[in-house]
Amino acid sequence: LNVCNLFSFTSPAVKRLLGWKQGDEEEKWAEKAVDALVKKLKKKKGAMEDLEKALSCPGQPSKCVTIPRSLDGRLQVSHRKGLPHVIYCRVWRWPDLQSHHELKPLEVCEYPFGSKQKEVCINPYHYKRVESPDVQPVEYEEPSHWCSIVYYELNNRVGEAYHASSTSVLVDGFTDPSNNKNRFCLGLLSNVNRNSTIENTRRHIGKGVHLYYVGGEVYAECLSDTSIFVQSRNCNYHHGFHPTTVCKIPSGCSLKIFNNQEFAQLLAQSVNHGFEAVYELTKMCTIRMSFVKGWGAEYHRQDVTSTPCWIEVHLHGPLQWLDKVLTQMGSPLNPISSVS
Template sequence: MADIPFDYNIDKQVRIPEDATIFVQQRRITDQTISEDTQRPIRTSTNNDWNPIMSNLFNLPFAFSINPQTLKNLLQHRKNIQPNSGDDKWSEKAIKGLIKRLTKASMIDDLQTALDTQSSQTRCVTIPRDAQKKLIEPNPSQTVRKAFHDITPVVAFCRIWRWPDLNTHLELRPNETCVNAFQHEKDQICVNPYHYERVVAPFIPPVYVPVSDRAVFDSTTSERMQIQPDSTVPMDFATSPADQQRTAVNSPASVQDNYEAMTPTQASINQQQQQQQQQVAATNFNGIQTAPIAYAETPFWCSILYYELNQRVGEIFHASLNSLVIDGFCDPNASDRFCLGSLTNVNRTTESEACRRMIGSGVRLYYIGGEVFAECLSDTPIFVQSPSCNQRFQWHPATVCKIPPRCNLKIFSNTEFAQMLSETIQYGYEAVYNLTRICAIRMSFVKGWGEEYRRRTIMSTPCWVEIHLNGPMQWLDNVLQQLPAPGTMSSK
C-alpha cells in the first residue's frame, strides 16, 4: 500500500448543523448548573494512589453512614480485584462514596439483592444526577485505561461488579425495565450494574460471490462497472439527511442509540437462521452459482499512519485493543496510545511544530459492537473525512466533518459496510475494489481543510492521520480473490 493515501478531487467542508450544535451547548449549560464544590474535586490525601473517581460523591453532604458488614458484602462481589492493589483501594473508595450518596436507605439492600441474584428484575439503585455530571478520571493503576479516559459512576460500578475491561458508556445498553437509566435525563440516575447489558456485535451475514471464473455480465452490468474513482454505490436510507444530521455528533452525556444491541440469545438465533439459509442451494448471480464469504475479525482491528503535510512520519501503529487514544504526548510503548509527541521528523515545519503542541489529549477511538466511534478529547476540534459516515448521511463522499471538543461521532459500521458490499458485488470487480476507500478514514488535528479553508486537501494540513480498518479490508480482499478480473469478463 502506498505511503500517500487516496485523495478526492473535491473536498467539501460541512459544519455541524445548527440544531446539533445547540443540542451540545444545552448540555454544557446544564453542566454549569452544578455547584462549584462538585465541579472542583478536593484532594484530601497526598498518597500517590489517590484517585478523583467519584470525587463528586465524596464532596457532597453524606446521606448515610457506612455499616462495616454492608461494605464487606459489597466488596466481596468485585470482579478480578487483587487484595491491597491499586484497584482494591480505588474500588473500595468508590463503593464507600456510593453508599453515602444513595437517595434511599433501602437501596443498600436493593443493591445487595441485585449483586446476590445477578438479576435484572431488581429495583433501581439511584444517586443524584448532579453527582455524576462532571467527567472524572479513571483509576490510574489500570494501565489500559489510564490517562485521558473520563468515566462516570455508571461505568465505574459496572466495571467493579461486572465487566473489569469496560471502557465507556457507549459499550452499555440499559434494559427496558430501568426507568432511571442514564439516557433518560431524570434527576436520579440508576447505577445498578444489572440494569445494563453490554453491547454485542450483531451477526454479519456473508456476501455471495460467483464461484465460476467465467462469470457472465450483460452489457448493462458492464456499463455500470465503469464507475468513476470518486463515486460510490448509492444506498437507500429510511430517514432524511436533515434528521440524521441532528444526531451526527453527540455530547459525552448522550447515548449512541442509533444502533441496536443484541443479547447473546438474539445473536445466536440470528446466526442459526443464517446457517440454515446457507444450507439451502446456493443462490444464482446472473445464472452463475455463488458461494458465501463471511466476515472475520483480524488480530489488529485498525492500523494508523501519521503524516505531516504530505510526508509520512514514524512507523505504523497497529491497534489490538478496542479503545485507544491518539494524543500529542510521548509514551512510545503504550499499547492503548499512539503518542505523536515521540515521533521525530528532520523536515518538520514550524507550522507542524505549533500544531503538535496543541493536539494535547487528542482523539479517542472505540471499536464497539462492530462500530467505530471517534471522540474529541482535545481542547481544539478534530476534522474527519469518513466515506462511510458521509454515505450514511447522504453527503458528498469527500465531506469533512468537524467534531468539537468532548463530542463523538460514529465513523464506521460493519453492518452498513456489509450491506454496501453485498449490493456492490453485482457491479463487478472494479466497483468492489473502489470500496477500499470506505475502509480508510482521514483525520486532521487543530486545522481543517476543504472549500471553506485555504487548505484544500488534507495533505496541506500540518498534522493528520489515516486509519485503515483491517477487518473490512481483509473481507474485501477475500471477495476480490473470487471475482473475475476486469480483463477476463465478457459481455453478452
Template sequence: MFRPKRNTLVKRLWKQRILNYFAEDEASCSLENQEDLEMKSAIHSMLKRLKEPQLERLVQAVETHGADISGCVLVPRGDLRFGRQTSAPHVLCCRLWRWPDIQQPFELKRLNWCQTVNDPLYICCNPFHWSKLYKPESPPPPYSRYPQEPLKSNDLATSEPVSTETGGTNQYGSNFSHPPGNSSGTLSSQQPWCTLAYWELRSRVGRLFPVHKNAINVFYDLPHGDGLCISALTNTEKIRNNSILQTRQKIGLGVTLSKEEEGVWVYNRLQFPLFVNSPTLDLPNTRPLTVHKVLPGYSIKIFDYEKSKCYQCLEEIKLSDGPFNHHAVRISFAKGWGPKYERQCITSCPSWLEVMFSVNR
C-alpha cells in the first residue's frame, strides 16, 4: 500500500497513538480491539492522500508532542467512516494522538499558527494545530474561590496597563521583547494591546514586556523560541527557593496568548495545569473571583472585550488578592491557589504571569 519510506512513517505514527486502557473483561477488550482496527483502517485511508513531505511533517509534530511547531497537514474536507462511526479527519487525528475522548469538531479550537482557517476545500489535520476548549466546572469546586483580603487604595483602572504591585509601567524597557515596530516604523507609536509581568512569589522578575503582535509565546527555555523567555529574565544561581526552581522547570513550552476579535485566548502548552483568574470569567461585581484550572492542551478565553466594556459601565470592581487590576489576568504555572491549597493567594505561587490589557482594543 505504501512505499518503504511511507510505510515506515505510518508505522511511526501508529506507534505514537494514545491507547485506551479501560477494558475490564474479554468482551470489552474484543470490542476495543475491533474499534482500534477500524480506526486504523480509516487513518490509513486518510494517510494515503498525503504527500510524503506532509507525512513527514505530521510525524514531526506527533513525535515532538508539538514542541516543534510544524506546518499544516492538509486533508480534503469530508467525514471519514470507521465501523458504524464517522468523524471529521482533524477530529480523528486529535482523538488518535491527543485526546481519546474527543468526539465533535465543536470541542476543538484552531490555534493561531494554523494557516487554513479560510480554506474551503481542505482541513488541517496536524493535531498540534488544535486545542481542546475549556469547559467550566459547574458548580465551581470548593478550591476555586480565594479568600478576600483588605482592599488596597491603589487598585487602579487606567488607560495604560499598570502593574499594581509597582505602580509603574516601564512598558518599552524590556531587553527581551520583540521590537515595537517594523522596519518602516509604522507600529512604533502604537500602544501595545497588553503588557506582561513575570512574578515569583511577591517579586516581579525582569521588566514589563509590551506585546504588539497578535500572538505571543511565554516559555521557559527553547533554543528557537519567539516571545518572552523566562530563563532570560531569571538568575538560577541566586535562587535558593526549591519550589521556584522546580516550578520554573515545569514551564517548558509554556503558554500562547492570542488576541482575537472577540477577546484574548490562552493555550496551555505545559505538561501541567494552569490556574487562571480573570474578571471577565465571572459575573460583574463577583466577590471573590473564580480560579479556573486549565489542563494541558486546553484553551480558554481569558479576557472578553465586550464584557469588559460592559463592566466599565457598572460599579468599579475592587478586590484584593495580591496585586489586582480589573483589566488584568493572573496565570499561575502548575501551582494553584485558594482554600484547597497551602497557597491562599497568587503571591504565594512560585511562578506566575500578570497580563495587563490596554483598555481599548
C-alpha cells in the first residue's frame, strides 16, 4: 500500500514527502509533522527541492535543510513537543528513535541542532545514529499512602495534612472525630483568622468531594450541593487546555483528574530534555481544588489563595517516581516539595 494513498486531503508536496516515510510512525502525527515542515520550507527558495533530493538519493551528498530555532529548541506537532531533528529523523529514517542522545551530526552539516544557531538542520541524512547512553529505567512503585491532602482558608494552611491510605477518600464539611481513615472532615478544623465569608462557605461544603484512585487513575466526584473547582495540569494536558485552566465540576458530576500512564509518557519524553524539564513535572503532581467559590480567568478571584476554602492534593506515587528519576539524573538528594 502506498502511504500517499492514505491521505486524500493532503497537499501534493506533503504527499510526496510522506512517500519516503519509514515504518509505522503514527500516520496522522507524521502527516501533521510533515505539513508543519512544508509550511516553513515553502518560505525558503530551493529548500523543498533540497529536502526531496536528500530523501530520494540517500547515499549522495546533500545540502542542509533548515528551519528557524524556537525559543526552547522544540517544535510542537499536535499535542506533542519534540526536537525538530529528532522528529524528522523519526519520520524518514528511524521510527524507533527515542531521543536526541541517539543522534550525532555529520561533519558536512553546517547547522546541526547542538550548535545553537538561529537555524536548525532537519535533513535526516545529515545525522547518524549512535548507541544511547545507559540510563537505567526507574520503576514506578505504589506508596503506602497514595496522596496527602492539605486544607487552606485563603492563604492560610489550617490543621494537619491528611494522609490517604484508602483508595477512596471523602473530604467533607462535617465533624466526625473518629479518625475514620476514609474521611477528612474539614468541619473539625479551627482557625482564629476565619472571617464571615469563610464561615459561610464552610457551611456550604456539605458532603464535599469524593476522591478515588483506581487503575492508575484519580477521579474527583462532587457530592456537595454546590460546584467544586479543580486545577489539574495532567487533566488539562489530556484535554489540550492551558496548563493552569480551572475546571468546574457541578454537583453529582465527576472528572478524571490524573492518569499515571499519560504522566509516564510525559516523564519519558522529559528525560530527553534534561533535569529542568523533569523537575517541571512536579507541578503536575499537585492538584488544587476549591469548594463553592471558583477562581481563574472567568472569576474575579484570580488565584486559588483568594478562595475561602480549598485543598491541595499531593500525589505521592508520581512525586516519589520523579524524585528517583531526578536523583539518577544527578539531582540534589533533597526530597521534592510542592511547586506553586
